Amino acid sequence: MMANPSMAFPKAKITDKRLLIVLLRGGMDGLASIPPIGDKYLSKIRKDILVKGVRNLDGFFGINPALRFLGSEYHKGRAGFVHATSFPYTGRSHFDGQNIMETGNEQPYATNTGWIGRAMNAGGYSSLSVSLPIPIILRGNEINSNFFPSKFQKLSSQDYSDISQLWHNDGQLNGLLEPIMERDIPPGRGDTRELVSFAASEMHKTNGPRVGLLEFEGFDTHALQGNEDGHHAANLSELDGVLQSFKNSMGALYDNTVVVTVTEFGRTAAENGTSGTDHGYASAIFLAGGLVNGKQVISDWPGLSERDLYEGRDVRMTIDARDVYAEVVKTVFDLTDEDITRYVFHGYQQKNPLGIMRG
Amino acid sequence: MRLNNKTLARKLGYGFSVDEVISEDENFIGHAKAQLESLPEFHPWKFIARADPYTALLSKINLSDLPDEFQNDLDKEKKKGIQQYLKAKGFYNLSIDGDLGRGSRKAISDWQVSINAPQTGQVDRTQYRRILLYQQTHGSTEELNFPDEINELSYWNLTRSDLRYPVDVGLSVKHRLELDEERERLRALYANGEIPDSEFQRLWWERYNTFPWWRDTLTRAIDNVHGESPILNRFWHFWINFFTVNVEACEGELFGNYYLTIRNHMTGNFEELLYDAVWHPAMQEFLQNNQSIGPNSKAARWRKEEGRSASINENLARELLELFTVTPAAEYTQDDVNNVAYILTGYGQIWDKNEVNRKYFSYNFAEPGHHKVMGKTYKQTASKKLLALCKDLARDPQTGLHIAKKLAQHFIADAPPLEAIELISQAYNRSGGSLIKVHQAVIDAVAKFSREGDKFLQPEIWLFQVHKAIGGKLPLKFVGDTDNQDGPQLNSILFELGHLNCRSPQPNGWSDMAIDWLTPEMMDRRLRYIGQIANRQLLASEFDPKKYADKLFGAGSDSAQFVAAAPTYQNACIRLFCHPKFMRT
Structure with a gap:
């Protein structure tokens, strides 16, 4: 049952840390976003889609020029990347892969709750999902709320207060309208920058959500992926702009915030016959915000020669994505290694300390 | 307290309209149970003319652009459409040749008598609109050659789609494969530089967005709100949800036939429903069993020669045990799951043109040998194992309990009383999974154990x-x-x-x-x-x-x-x- 909002956020457990999860659905291409310019095989297996004008990060890795904001944040120490990472899933199915990236289980459909939801539950936090409906990754926590602009027009405050009166004595419906009445929801589909500003303003509130979630689609670039221009770069550029808006909206709170991306898998290392890439294995994770121990690309680079690739085609996973996410949720929700094993990634123990978070 | 008939109509069906008279003297329970005993022909579109916005849309068909004598100016395909209409109505039994000769004129005249119109032997504008409506609501593209004007009815290109749920699984599979061929054709055209970048992107996504799920939505809505079997529909939709398939993971082209297949079992047995849902290409594609290859099958050998690996995908196997039948309460092991996956190999092979039957089973992908599931060894020939397994799983008491619990949760309460679950599971076990008996037991359980406002x-x-x-x-x-x-x-x-x-x-x-x-x-x-x-x-x-x-x-x-x-x-x-x-x- 939905609890009364004022009861839902136990004050004792609230710290100032905020988390923005960004789901990149479709399988984001790590080789296009954070190209390993030091790997001589990259330009051999990619032609049309080879990114030109890559900005240098650490000499071996560079960043797609479409990620202008993230690139500059990297050099300021407020963004970092993990490369050749993935959940341990090699099935190349969007459906299973997205289920695994959201549930955090090794098998798809093994549970109805998500790893962030369970982590929040363990820490006693609330979230706001800027999507419809609430994605699985946040489920498992009773104090979730979601937001998405509606095509239907908002009602008058008179209508809302009538219904709120009507629902007042109902155990299940009581308290559901108050958050809506307090929010100023823009009509229409709303662009992602508006959504993220909205999420930021909610995350600013004293009793507001500590976790926000945004979803991006369109990374499934089987054809005409493009390079520093084109389809994939346009997606990256939109993401980059949204993250910049988020930083601006968060203001000083950004210092106590981490933004982290999640995608279901990377893409094939080599370009396919339609100037695109197919479903692969490992990809990159982007981290940004004041809580990030930035200016580093953490990677145990597996290499792009055919024998180094997984099944001769995909970037091999050398860092389990759960290691990255475990560090993120431990920092944000003040969880222990034991919490991770018990609640977040069932039975999993972090293999390598990565040091991607501050403190 | 006894529930009144209005409440029952809302609990078991889709409620009632403002003008409907619901008498409390009527034996609602008796009528509801009777409704479940037979399966009327599924023909939701016959109600569509009663849905006003639709008629309003229909009036938007712009026939004024056509010349006055437009019947003669219609092309052959459209004239064929008129002949097919007259044939369907029983006025014409000559060949569909698109030539409106003496026989056709006679048929048009006879038809005009039946609709109280002057006998001209020529179809006028209003009458042609009527034919368009009929084609829209009853027809299939293949048989009726929709005129382009029909697209005025919808945002969607209706000429490309059959608006009914396809009765023939073969036709659904054919449409599904045609979609793939279309994508391949586009790939080839693009590779040869015959389509510019901008066009390719647009066409590619258009081909990916031909899923006719919107058809299902409209059909469900029309049939539930206007149809004459709302209670039967509630049960049907319960089973569609029990055997969920998702349009993001498989081609919507397969859905209509899948849903219809489920409906056809509403007066049958659970074990047959289970079997037909599991082998159906929609379920196979959704849980990717079509990609599951027996490691000792012929297909695995061929792949090995090409340097590729082959293995099972246990998705469907796991759900068959966990969601569709015995549930983890049966304490099956990972070995059991693997062996169910072996039994499932070979299904869903809509691609294998050489060796398929109407269940889309191919020996080439099937894992040979005997497979043991929950203590029982299945020794049948590969294509017979699944049916035997489904029968055994369906007869397991855990399955009856699971189904009873799901039905009670759907119709009675989130945490239904144990007596209600027991009543339904007893009906399941005593009748050997007869869905008529099970559904009737649900109605009894609702009448007996459900309270107003529980759900x-x-x-x-x-x-x-x-x-x-x-x-x-x-x-x-x-x-x-x-x-x-x-x-x-x-x-x-x-x-x-x-x-x-x-x-x-x-x-x-x-x-x-x-x-x-x-x-x-x-x-x-x-x-x-x-x-x-x-x-x-x-x-x-x-x-x-x-x-x-x-x-x-x-x-x-x-x-x-x-x-x-x-x-x-x-x-x-x-x-x-x-x-x-x-x-x-």
């Missing part, structure tokens, strides 16, 4: 109950009084309400638990939706929320007075349809 309505059922209440008008396309009020189609509305049937997030289907639906955002959308439909002048002239509140809550009751005291028409509709008593049954 919070899922958005889709709530939406259909709203539209049933207001007299059946459905926003097939939401046509407002002004352009500004024009709204999204029904499928967008259901998506906004969080419950678009074909997009259930997980293989366990849409939740029956109120807690999964009770979020501020989801509830706000219900309020806004009512606000939007109530804002239309048309509704105000046809539907009286106060009258309905009196009927539903009882004249003079607090709830009815609350609706009557509403300051505006819109507010009265919101007070009615978002009343806790309307949102629950």
Whole structure:
């Protein structure tokens, strides 16, 4: 049952840390976003889609020029990347892969709750999902709320207060309208920058959500992926702009915030016959915000020669994505290694300390 | 306390309209049970002419661009369409040649007599519109050659789609394969530089977006709100959700036939339903069993020669045990799951043109040998094992219990009384899984153990109950009084309400638990939706929320007075349809 909002956020457990999860659905291409310019095989297996004008990060890795904001944040120490990472899933199915990236289980459909939801539950936090409906990754926590602009027009405050009166004595419906009445929801589909500003303003509130979630689609670039221009770069550029808006909206709170991306898998290392890439294995994770121990690309680079690739085609996973996410949720929700094993990634123990978070 | 018939109509069906008379003297339970004993022909589109917005759309067909003597100027395909119409109506039995000669003119004259029109032997504009309507509501593209004008009816290109649920699984598979071929053709054209980049991107996505899930949405809505078997439909939709497939993971082309296959078992047995749902290409593709290859099969050998690996995919196997039958309570092991996966290898091979039957089973992919599941060894030939397994699983008492629990959760309460579950599972076990008996037991259990207000309505059922209440008008396309009020189609509305049937997030289907639906955002959308439909002048002239509140809550009751005291028409509709008593049954 939905609890009364004022009861839902136990004050004792609230710290100032905020988390923005960004789901990149479709399988984001790590080789296009954070190209390993030091790997001589990259330009051999990619032609049309080879990114030109890559900005240098650490000499071996560079960043797609479409990620202008993230690139500059990297050099300021407020963004970092993990490369050749993935959940341990090699099935190349969007459906299973997205289920695994959201549930955090090794098998798809093994549970109805998500790893962030369970982590929040363990820490006693609330979230706001800027999507419809609430994605699985946040489920498992009773104090979730979601937001998405509606095509239907908002009602008058008179209508809302009538219904709120009507629902007042109902155990299940009581308290559901108050958050809506307090929010100023823009009509229409709303662009992602508006959504993220909205999420930021909610995350600013004293009793507001500590976790926000945004979803991006369109990374499934089987054809005409493009390079520093084109389809994939346009997606990256939109993401980059949204993250910049988020930083601006968060203001000083950004210092106590981490933004982290999640995608279901990377893409094939080599370009396919339609100037695109197919479903692969490992990809990159982007981290940004004041809580990030930035200016580093953490990677145990597996290499792009055919024998180094997984099944001769995909970037091999050398860092389990759960290691990255475990560090993120431990920092944000003040969880222990034991919490991770018990609640977040069932039975999993972090293999390598990565040091991607501050403190 | 005995539930009254109005409450039963809402608990077991889609409620009642403002003008409908629900007599408390009637034996509702008896009629409801009788409705489940036979399977009427599935023909939802015959109701469509009664849905007003549709007729309004129809009137938008622009025939004025056609010349006066347009019948003679119609091309051969369209003339064939007229002949096919006359044939379907029983006025014409000569060949469909597109040549409107003496026989056709005689048939047109005879038809004109039947519709009280002057006998001219020539189809005039109004009459041609009538034929278009018929083709739209009954026809298939292949048989009837839809004229392009039909597209005026919808945002969608209807000429490309059969608007019925296809009876023939072969035809569905053919359409599904044609989609793939079209994509391959595009790839080739692009590779040869015959399509520019900009066009390729557009065409590619257009081909990916041909899933006709919108057809299913319209069909469900029309049949639930206007159809004559709402209770049968509730059970049918329960099983569609029990055997969920999701349009994001498999081609919607396969759905119509899949749903129809499930419906055909509503008067049969669970074990046959289970078998037919599991081998169906829609389920095979959704849980990717079509990619599962027996490691010792011929296909695995061929792949090994090419340097590729081959293995099983245990998705469907796991769900067959966990969601469809015995549940983890049966304490099966990973070995059991693997062996079910071996038994499932070979199905879903819609690609293998050499060795297929109508179950799309291919020996080439099947794992040879005997496979042991939960203590029993299956030694049949590969194509016979699955049926034997389904029968055994269906007869396991855990399966009956699981099904009884799911049905009770759907119809009675999120945490149903144990007696209700017992009543249903006994009916299952005693009848050997007869779905008529099981469904009738659900009706008994509802009558006996369900209390008013126990069950919070899922958005889709709530939406259909709203539209049933207001007299059946459905926003097939939401046509407002002004352009500004024009709204999204029904499928967008259901998506906004969080419950678009074909997009259930997980293989366990849409939740029956109120807690999964009770979020501020989801509830706000219900309020806004009512606000939007109530804002239309048309509704105000046809539907009286106060009258309905009196009927539903009882004249003079607090709830009815609350609706009557509403300051505006819109507010009265919101007070009615978002009343806790309307949102629950």
